[in-house]
Amino acid sequence: MSVPLSFPDPLPIDEVIPALQAAMTAQGMAVLQAPPGAGKTTRVPLALLGQVTGRILMLEPRRLATRAAAARMADTLGEPLGQTVGYRIRGEAKTSAATRIEVVTEGILTRMIQSDAELPGIGLIIFDEFHERSLQADLGLALALEIRGALRPDLQLLVMSATLDAAPVAALIGDAPLITSEGRAFPVETRWLPRPPDASLRHEAAVAGLIRQALDEVPEGDVLVFLPGEGEIRRVEAQMQGTPGLTIRPLFGAMEFAAQQAALAPATGRKLVLATSIAETSLTIPGVRVVVDGGRSRRARFDAGSGMSRLVTERVTKAEAEQRRGRAGRVAPGVCYRLWTRGEEGGMAAFPPAEIEAADLTPLALELALWGAVDLPFLTPPHPGVLGEAQALLHGLGALDAKGGITAHGRALAALPLHPRLAHMLVIAGPKAAPLAALLAERDPLRGAGADLLARLKAIDKPPEGAHRSTIERIRVEARRLARMVPVAQRPDLSPAQMAALAYPDRIGLRRTGDAPRWVLSGGKGAAMAAGQPLSGARLIVATDLDGDPREAQVRQAVTITEAELRALYAGQIAWVEVCEWSRRDGKVLARKQERFGALVLAERIWPDAPAEAMARAALDGMRQIGLPWTAAARRLRARLRLARGDDWPELDDATLLDTAEDWLLPHLAAKRSETELRALDLTEPLKALIGWDRMAQTDAQVPGSFETPLGRKVPIDYDGDHPSIEVRLQELFGVTRHPTVGAARLPLRITLLSPGQRPVQVTLDLPGFWANSYADVRKDMRGQYPRHPWPEDPTAADPTLRAKPRGT
Known part of the structure; x- marks a missing residue:
């Protein structure tokens, strides 16, 4: 059949059709940018048909657009759908042996490629509306580029977009020609x-x-x-x-x-x-x-x-x-x-x-594993961390092996038109799970009817008043199709709750203590439900729909599951573990033996003979939560060490000390069990052990920890301020005529002179000057307040003392 290249109703895209035809003939690849209404979707495939060997496959992001574009082109040719132009969407097709242009939803291309990478009979793939940047379109283009480079150099590729920064796309596909249609049908x-x-x-x-x-x-x-x-x-x-x-x-x-x-x-x-x-x-x-x-x-x-x-x-x-x-x-x-x-x-x-930047990448991870490569030419590469989480889920479902390669089970999942979670459930549970798989893949047919999943399953057979009838009919049709795809069950005896647990092994919830309907999920996250719902009192649930809140998600759909059902399904993943951990709530170390499924604790008992090292490590976790307990003595020691610090000395800030606590603090925590005991810990000796004997000796020589008074009493020196400082009773320094200094550098001490009642009366860096000038005024004030204590006229000639005069003298 000859396809006309001039059309009765001109459109803006017609002006660039010759340039597009020439580019495709010369290079086999191009990027076409045209504004909305230019006519690219229904005009370009017909214009290129005469120069393409084989079929043209055009991808559309939506089913409605897929049908509409095919119908419009067929109408232009004056033919019924399914002749020269046809379409294919999930569960529906209108094609024939005569079909040359096939409009398909984007996931169809991925399935075709995974079935036969050479794409026999396909001469041109058109990626329409690529500006929407759907995950399937990005994957389809990446796979098509791989195929063109390795298997089919004759395969032509055309990317069409309305509003897209098209230059990066052109560069991605080998610096392909970029053709732009400037016109619009009407202003x-x-x-x-x-x-x-x-x-x-x-x-x-x-x-x-x-x-x-x-x-x-x-x-x-x-x-x-x-x-x-x-x-x-x-x-x-x-x-x-x-x-x-x-x-x-x-x-x-x-x-x-x-x-x-x-x-x-x-x-x-x-x-x-x-x-x-x-x-x-x-x-x-x-x-x-x-x-x-x-x-x-x-x-x-x-x-x-x-x-x-x-x-x-x-x-x-x-x-x-x-x-x-x-x-x-x-x-x-x-x-x-x-x-x-x-x-x-x-x-x-x-x-x-x-x-690809915002979606669940589990389906993509499965497709990449099936293809056998992760490093594909994506316009926007998937985030490695998000892709890693998706691969971890697939490994848990048995779709990937320990090396990340696809398993036989993974191939079975990839062959089904479902999210890998639901495909896993369907393969294991068989045809009986088809209604549940279809239900979970669709929108909620009983919106606003509470969270009970079983009520929705019942609604598929007997819709209640207010049910969304068209949604239920789609679920029924899809369930029949899915049941035909998996005629045999590996576990035909499973209940709906167990089926849901197969799909969502990370969303099995165990109720927390307390009256509020709150659960901890097996994956470690939290979930909650409005009080008063039929499921709000359940001990164990499987949450099949959550609102996605990362802190505590609200349960929108769930089903109760018994512990017996959980054990029958996941017996191999339920095990006793010995746990020694710090409890923030209790403020102490707890040693328990727990029977666990993921993050769920199904049973628990005391672990009386937990190893000392495990207890110490748990106490260390507690220390990291409450922070280091700095006593006055420990603070003074750290200040001294910072002053004496050499180039190869350890850092002594809190963050570094906590990061390295296993090396210096752990041995001192073996007997610590509670927050009270941790806060009472004196860090002086642990810090000395961290610094070592040689460095401490150097510190003592350069930055002494105390000043010895004339009476032989050692007064701690505080090094936190601008000057090393001490606090000492005034009478204890009688007879001292030279200002005290400290260390090899002979740093003058800032002296806070105290009254007999331990109150500051003067701060000085010049003790002889104080005796000569200010002392007389201090003596005049203090004699009346403390008459039983000596206040000599010449303090430089008096003996130091801490004694008071006997009564009556």
């Missing part, structure tokens, strides 16, 4: 808010107000509104109900296909389409002249530390806002209303994060 006027929206106004109310403004100011054309999710769509829908002459059409990914098609089809009167980001790309909604952008987008964020994802609502990026704006200019000149000021736009990020 779009942008209207910003004159001032930020009222902070007290709910987001949906602000959007509804902007919609009404748009309907009044632009009297013709349909309106497309962008909102972050179904909840916001339903609330705006409720606020706009009853608007005369307006047909309201929701549009989001979880809808039935027929309802999605209704949103795309023409309507009687004026149409208001309330859509998620599903409408940003690859869709033409006939009649849309106005876009209202609420300015928010919902993304999944994965926290490797907790092993959980959470959906977060964030401000859109400039690239996303541009994509949305372009929807208004596809069929006629349009207007885009933005729920933010022009000034606020300057603070918006340029592009959304690539999914």
Whole structure:
């Protein structure tokens, strides 16, 4: 069949088609950048078909866009779907032997490559809407580049994008030609808010107000509104109900296909389409002249530390806002209303994060292991730490061996269209687990109905009032498909709770002590649930859905599991361990023998004969938590050591001392059991042992620890200030006519002279000067307060003393 290269309805992309055809002929690779509405999705594959040997495979990020793009191209050719143009999505295909252009969702390419890396019969792969930077698109491009470099130098690659910094992509694929289409089908006027929206106004109310403004100011054309999710769509829908002459059409990914098609089809009167980001790309909604952008987008964020994802609502990026704006200019000149000021736009990020930067990398880690290489040419390489966490999970599921290579079990998991957790459950438990796998892979069909997972399983067979019927039907269809994929079970006797525990071995929760419904999870994190729910009193649960809070996640779905069920499933991973640890709560060392599954303590008893070293190490952990107990004597010693310190002496700051405590402090902790005992520890002798005899002798000579008074009493010297200092009774220095000094450097001592009542009366660095000048005034004041103590007129000629006069003298 001959495909026409001139089309009856010209589009901006037509201007660059010749340059694109020439680039693909010359180099076999190119990057095409075209703004929204240029027509690249439905025009380019048809334009390149005549020069491609074999089939063209075009990747789309969403199922709705996949069907729509294929239908539009088939309609252009005047053919039914499944002839020259077809499509394939999970569980559905419309192709034939005559199909030359196959539009597929992105994961299809990965499965094709893993099945046969040479991709027989494929001449060109087109990565459409690559600016969305989905994980599957990044992986597909990396694999395709490997295949082109090693197996198929004739394989052509084309990356198409609307809003993307395209130069790095062109460099990644071998400095491929970068072709840019500057045109847009029709101009779009942008209207910003004159001032930020009222902070007290709910987001949906602000959007509804902007919609009404748009309907009044632009009297013709349909309106497309962008909102972050179904909840916001339903609330705006409720606020706009009853608007005369307006047909309201929701549009989001979880809808039935027929309802999605209704949103795309023409309507009687004026149409208001309330859509998620599903409408940003690859869709033409006939009649849309106005876009209202609420300015928010919902993304999944994965926290490797907790092993959980959470959906977060964030401000859109400039690239996303541009994509949305372009929807208004596809069929006629349009207007885009933005729920933010022009000034606020300057603070918006340029592009959304690539999914590989924010997603759960467990599926990617499994694909890389199946491929046999980790170091692929990714535009954004996966974070090593997050990838390592994913590999650890796969190892725990038995998908990877000790060296990180894929196991036979891992290959079985990779063959299933599920997250590796759910695939592991399905392979072990067999067809009986298919409904649970399909349920856990879908959105919640009983939103707001509590956390009981079993209630949702029952709803698949008998939906209660308020259940999401279309979601339940999708679960049923998918469950039947999955059951056919695993006809035999390795463990056919498992309960639903045990099946869930297979998928989430790190999310088995043991209730904490106390009245509040709180659990410690086997992976070490915490979880909680609102009080009063049917599961809130359960001792053991499997949390199948958590909100992702890294400190204490809220349980959204769970199932109770008995200890007998847990032991039957994980007998090989439950073991007695001897634990000697510091208890922050009790403030003491606890030595216990514990029967553990991960972080869960199923049983516990006292360990009476714990080794002294283990006890000391636990006490050291306590010391690190409460900090070093600096007595006055220990502080003075550290100050002396710092003054005498040589180049090769150890550092004596708290952080270094705690870091190296195993080397110098551990031997002194063997008998310490409580916080009280740790705080009473005198660090003087441990510090002397750390410094060593030779260095201490040097310190004593250079920076003595005490000053000997004329009476032979040793007074500690404090070296923390500008001068070494002592505190001493005034009478004890009678007869001293030269100011005392200390050490080889003969540093003068700062002397605080004390009254008989141990109160300071004078501070001096010149004792002879004090005797000659200030003493007379001090004597006059002190004689009345302390008449029984000697106050000679000439203190330099008096004998030092600490005695008082006998009574009556």
